[in-house]
Amino acid sequence: MPDTILVIVEQREGKLNRVSWETITAGQAIAAATGWTLEAAVVAAPPIAAEIAAKKVARVYSVESPRLEPYTPDAFAAALKQFLTAKQPRLVLMPHTYQVRDFVPKLATAMERTVISDCIGFRHEGGKLVFVRQMFQGKFAADVSFAGDAPWFATFQNGAFRADKAEAGASAAPVETVNVEIAGNLIRNQPQEVFKEAKQAVDLTQAEIIVAVGRGIKEQKNIEIARQLADALGGDLAASRPICDSGWLPMDRQIGSSGQTVAPKLYLALGISGAIQHIVGMKGSRSIIAVNKDSEAPIFEIADFAVVGNLFDIVPPLIEEVKKAKAGG
Amino acid sequence: MKQVPQKDAPLKLNETGAWIREDVSYEVNEPDAYALEEALRQREKHKGEVVVITSGPARAQQVLREALAKGADRAIHLEDDKFVGLDALNTAKAFAAAIKDEQFDLIFTGLQSDDYGYAQTGVILAELLGWPHATIIMHIEKTGAGIRVKRELEAGFFQFVDMPLPAVLTIQSGINKLRYATLIGIKQAKNKPLKKVAFAEVQSAIGGNLQKIERLYIPQKTKKTEHIDGPPAEIARKLVDKLRNELRVL
Numbered sequence: 001m002p003d004t005i006l007v008i009v010e011q012r013e014g015k016l017n018r019v020s021w022e023t024i025t026a027g028q029a030i031a032a033a034t035g036w037t038l039e040a041a042v043v044a045a046p047p048i049a050a051e052i053a054a055k056k057v058a059r060v061y062s063v064e065s066p067r068l069e070p071y072t073p074d075a076f077a078a079a080l081k082q083f084l085t086a087k088q089p090r091l092v093l094m095p096h097t098y099q100v101r102d103f104v105p106k107l108a109t110a111m112e113r114t115v116i117s118d119c120i121g122f123r124h125e126g127g128k129l130v131f132v133r134q135m136f137q138g139k140f141a142a143d144v145s146f147a148g149d150a151p152w153f154a155t156f157q158n159g160a161f162r163a164d165k166a167e168a169g170a171s172a173a174p175v176e177t178v179n180v181e182i183a184g185n186l187i188r189n190q191p192q193e194v195f196k197e198a199k200q201a202v203d204l205t206q207a208e209i210i211v212a213v214g215r216g217i218k219e220q221k222n223i224e225i226a227r228q229l230a231d232a233l234g235g236d237l238a239a240s241r242p243i244c245d246s247g248w249l250p251m252d253r254q255i256g257s258s259g260q261t262v263a264p265k266l267y268l269a270l271g272i273s274g275a276i277q278h279i280v281g282m283k284g285s286r287s288i289i290a291v292n293k294d295s296e297a298p299i300f301e302i303a304d305f306a307v308v309g310n311l312f313d314i315v316p317p318l319i320e321e322v323k324k325a326k327a328g329g
Numbered sequence: 330m331k332q333v334p335q336k337d338a339p340l341k342l343n344e345t346g347a348w349i350r351e352d353v354s355y356e357v358n359e360p361d362a363y364a365l366e367e368a369l370r371q372r373e374k375h376k377g378e379v380v381v382i383t384s385g386p387a388r389a390q391q392v393l394r395e396a397l398a399k400g401a402d403r404a405i406h407l408e409d410d411k412f413v414g415l416d417a418l419n420t421a422k423a424f425a426a427a428i429k430d431e432q433f434d435l436i437f438t439g440l441q442s443d444d445y446g447y448a449q450t451g452v453i454l455a456e457l458l459g460w461p462h463a464t465i466i467m468h469i470e471k472t473g474a475g476i477r478v479k480r481e482l483e484a485g486f487f488q489f490v491d492m493p494l495p496a497v498l499t500i501q502s503g504i505n506k507l508r509y510a511t512l513i514g515i516k517q518a519k520n521k522p523l524k525k526v527a528f529a530e531v532q533s534a535i536g537g538n539l540q541k542i543e544r545l546y547i548p549q550k551t552k553k554t555e556h557i558d559g560p561p562a563e564i565a566r567k568l569v570d571k572l573r574n575e576l577r578v579l
Contacts, residue, residue, distance in 0.1 A: 073452075073462065098483055102464045105417070105452035114418055114539035117447045130543055136349070136444050139340055141548040148539035188461035190491040191480075197487050209578055233578070245503030251485065258465070258481055258501070266578050273336070276446060287576045289568065294337060301548060305571060306556045307564055317565035325569050325579050 003036040006089035006151075008080070009052060010097055011045040013194075016052075019095040021163035024055055026122070026156050027093050028167055033124040036090060041083070041178075043076060044068035049175045056167040060175045061087075067182040073103040074187045079180040081110050089151050091129075096155040098258075108153045115153040116144050118276075120160045133157075137275050138298035158261065158280045201252055202236060209235025209266045212255055212282070213243055216271015216292060216311055220248040225315045226270055232322040235266070240278045256281040270311045274299030291315070330361040330381055330396060332389040333444040346544045348414075357392045360439025364500040366507050367469065368437050369400050375471055378402045380433070384412040384423055390523070397518035398510035404521065409528035416538040417445075421453040426534035427526045435476075436497045440465050448499070455497035462497040463490050467504050 007027040009020035024040065031038040041061040042048045049062040063083050068075050084092065084107075094100045096118045108115045121132040123143070130143040131154050146152045204210060211230040217223055223237070230237045237253060244254040255262055256278040263284035270291050272278060275298070282288070283302055290303035291311045300306045307314060334340060338353040368379045381396040383389050384407035393404035407423055415423065436458075438451035448464075455462030467487065468479035475493040481501050482488060510518075557567050573579040 077456075098465055098481070101448050102452070105449040106456040106462070109418060109421075109453045109456040114416065115447075115449060116540055117449060134446065134548070135545060136334065136340055137336070137446070138548065140342075140349075140545045142545050143543040145541050145543050146539065147537065147541045188493055189463065192489040192491070194482060194486050194488045196485050233572075241502065246506075258483060260484065266572070266576055289571075296337075296339065300554060301550060302552055303554050304552065305568070306554050307568070308556070309561070309564065313561040314564055317562045318568055321565040321569040322572070322579065325573055 003090040005031055005036050005038050005091045007040045007093045009042050011048050014045050016048050018163060019158055021166045022161040023093050023095045023156055024166040025161040030122060053173040053175050054168060056169040057173050060173050062177045063180060065180045065182050070191050072187050072189045073106050075182050076103045077107040077110055078182050078186055080107050082180045083178055084151055092151050092153045094155045096157050100155055113151060117155045118157050119154055120157050134276055159283055204236055204238055204260045204262050207236040207264050209233050210238050210264045211235055211268045212238040213270050214240040214272030215242050223248060229315055229319050232319050240272050269299055272299055273297045330383050330392050331358040331442050332385055332392045333358045342545055347542050355388055358439055358442050360502055362507050363502050363504055364437040364439045365396050366505045367500050386410045394518055397521045398515040399508055404523040407526045411528050416540050417447050417449040418453055419535045421450050421457055422534045423531040424454055425457045426531040434494045438499050440499045440501050451497050451499040460495050460497050461492050464499040465501045466498045467501050
């Protein structure tokens with residue numbers, strides 16, 4: 001039985017969650033490095049199987065049961081435990097989404113296995129597979145290996161691989177339906193309809209220039225200078241999560257894993273340390289300027305231009321210079 | 330709750346290269362502070378007892394003391410250096426063993442730790458206990474049949490979920506505002522029960538780690554970062570120069 005890598009893609013309301021393409025790219029890269037066979041699985045959305053089958057994968061499984069809709073961790077863990085116990089892949093890959101975080105540790109534990117979460121890459125050296133992930137809010141990277149039996153579970157961080165690099169297959173892969181049995185009394189959660197809360201007043205994904213504030217802004221009233229800078233630049237104001245938690249800016253201004261993911265021409269980070277949950281939402285920006293008084297702040301790892309200093313000293317003259325430049329100075 | 334190095338603590342690798350030197354300052358894992366605050370608020374609404382538990386060396390007791398000072402009723406400390414090296418599965422197994430005679434209705438954890446960032450321990454614990462769970466919770470209401478929780482999803486979406494008790498919930502930041510410990514609270518904390526659990530007491534529940542940190546290292550920078558220096562006025566001029574001529578946004 002050849003070793004297989006199984007990518008389990010994610011769907012929301014019958015539509016593929018596009019981050020799944022990144023996981024396919026990751027799976028293809030690991031398959032190329034190890035020589036293992038790449039397969040994919042979709043849960044509770046048969047039409048998506050055909051979409052996945054167009055990519056370079058050996059086979060696609062459509063895991064089905066009426067009890068898989070709506071999503072609950074009990075149903076997903078039970079269904080996948082059944083499927084994976086029968087299939088015994090070597091490696092199971094998923095994107096590190098909120099839904100995957102909700103069920104994959106349960107699934108792995110039920111199978112007496114482990115998950116290496118939120119990986120940003122992998123290496124295959126001397127026949128050994130290690131997964132790379134960030135620790136201590138990005139201050140260190142860690143190489144993590146599996147010490148137990150397969151199946152091994154790993155999840156990849158948003159943006160760790162490129163969705164557009166998922167290779168198409170020469171022909172459509174075969175699709176196999178897998179019907180799973182889930183006992184009715186197994187499901188304990190009763191989910192209601194998914195809904196959107198914030199009146200999305202601003203769509204930051206369309207902004208070309210974003211000025212974002214973090215804890216370094218210290219007080220709500222100080223956000224005013226960031227707003228002035230955003231206005232001077234013709235950009236939009238945004239924030240890291242703690243600013244929105246405090247109610248200093250509305251939730252629809254939040255950038256990060258629980259807010260919006262943006263890739264503007266320019267991202268200006270003021271007083272943002274660069275916690276991983278924030279970085280995942282903006283690391284795709286074309287250019288990043290970071291201002292922070294802590295020279296060790298992780299934001300500087302991804303900044304194109306770094307200003308180590310006090311934002312309250314720097315932003316006011318910057319606003320003036322921007323205005324001068326725009327006025328033809 | 331978990332004790333983690335302070336956010337701005339300068340971290341250095343130890344001799345093994347697979348962990349950090351522990352001679353730094355520590356603090357409570359911030360997501361766990363929201364979990365504790367939510368537990369205290371639920372007790373204010375519905376009465377009951379708030380128990381805090383941690384695993385770690387002697388220094389981790391500080392996290393429990395602060396929790397008791399904020400109003401928790403009692404604490405459990407799985408105390409041993411060996412707890413530091415356990416993976417999430419073994420940590421959850423140790424907790425499950427330590428609380429086997431308790432009768433909790435709800436177990437809260439922070440949504441992830443600031444040192445590992447795995448976001449697993451709470452979900453694993455629920456599976457080990459055979460309890461339902463929900464993650465990244467922004468609101469909890471008591472209902473006739475159990476609880477109704479508000480799950481945060483990505484991109485501004487949310488979902489209500491009805492669940493029976495007992496249950497495990499991982500709590501999202503912003504669910505509440507953190508309180509400070511009062512002087513009276515700090516004084517009262519000294520008299521609250523703090524039970525120690527030795528490694529030997531939970532050892533039979535724990536197995537070998539199923540994953541291993543081979544090494545830690547400073548991340549290799551792929552980005553070329555240009556530092557802009559000088560007095561503020563000069564920095565402002567240099568930045569505008571970049572904005573205009575290199576980034577072409579002006």
